[in-house]
Amino acid sequence: MDSTTGAVDRPAGGAAPRPAKKELRMTDPLRRVLMGVVAPATNITVQPEMEALRPAGVINAHARIPNRDQAVASDADTLAVRAAMVAGLMDALDTLVPCHPDHCAIGVMVENFAGGGEAGAKLLRDAEERLGCPVTDVSSSLLAALQALFGRPARIAVLTPFMPVGDAAARRLFEEAGHEVVRLVGLRAPSPAAIALLPEQRLRDALRELEGPEVEAIVQVGTNLPFAVLAQAAETLFGKPVLASNPTTYWHALRRAGVTQPLPVPGRLAEL
Secondary structure, three states: OOOOOOOOOOOOOOOOOOOOHHHHHHOOOOOOEEEEEEEEOOOOOHHHHHHOOOOOOEEEEEEEEOOOOOOOOOHHHHHHHHHHHHHHHHHHHHHHHHHOOOEEEEOOOOHHHHOOHHHHHHHHHHHHHHHOOOEEEHHHHHHHHHHHHHOOOOEEEEEEOOOHHHHHHHHHHHHHOOOEEEEEEEOOOOOOHHHHHOOHHHHHHHHHHHOOOOOOEEEEOOOOOOOHHHHHHHHHHHOOOEEOHHHHHHHHHHHHOOOOOOOOOOOOHHHO
16 A cells, blocks of 8 residues: 555556555454354354354454255265365355455364364365464364363263264264263254254254253254254253354354453353
8 A cells, every 4th residue: 555645556457456454454443353254155043143242343254155955855965965065165265365354263064074084174274274364163162162161071962953974973073072972863954054944942842852960061063053042041941051053163263363251142151
């Protein structure tokens, strides 16, 4: 930028002007963190549930992974949905690059793309390289929350909206981290978009199926499942942690980005 005229440097070839990252930050003295948030196009739950937790001075910049609402009636269908979204993730990240995010919350389980393990870790490394900033994913956030709450392996019950192959991936995630999955309920939503439309009563019934004296915490996976408000109510009712995917992911992303104030919702995790 020319300091005397205020003009923005224009790259060669007539491309759109690209202000330097430091100049973007100087325009808003209240801004602390620009948080990228990525979710599939069929997902209508990540955005409102994370936006409800946004502290003052944090800006959420949303991007969508292009995906179709394919019917899911079997494990094979689930795997096809996963494959269709892999390339779309990088396309979505590319739309965030011009706004220079400080951090990015990826609102989908890595296991849904790459199956977890080293393949999942590589996907996250590729995402960070693409964006030029740290990324936080759902799986690591849920594990970090359990560690923050218990400091040891816990006995948990898990709620998913998935088919059995997705249930197995969720179980494997927690068990490989040392936790004991004592119960698991999979709701088998018939398509990615249908996850958001599952009846609230079915979710309440699932919570009752999962609760028990041997369960130390209930954990929900599947970011298109509207669960944040129910999780707060269930935590009060059951007297134990109930972790919803989207608030937990946003909590972890904020903490990793240096935002330490309590979140504006009730719950044990919000204070940590």
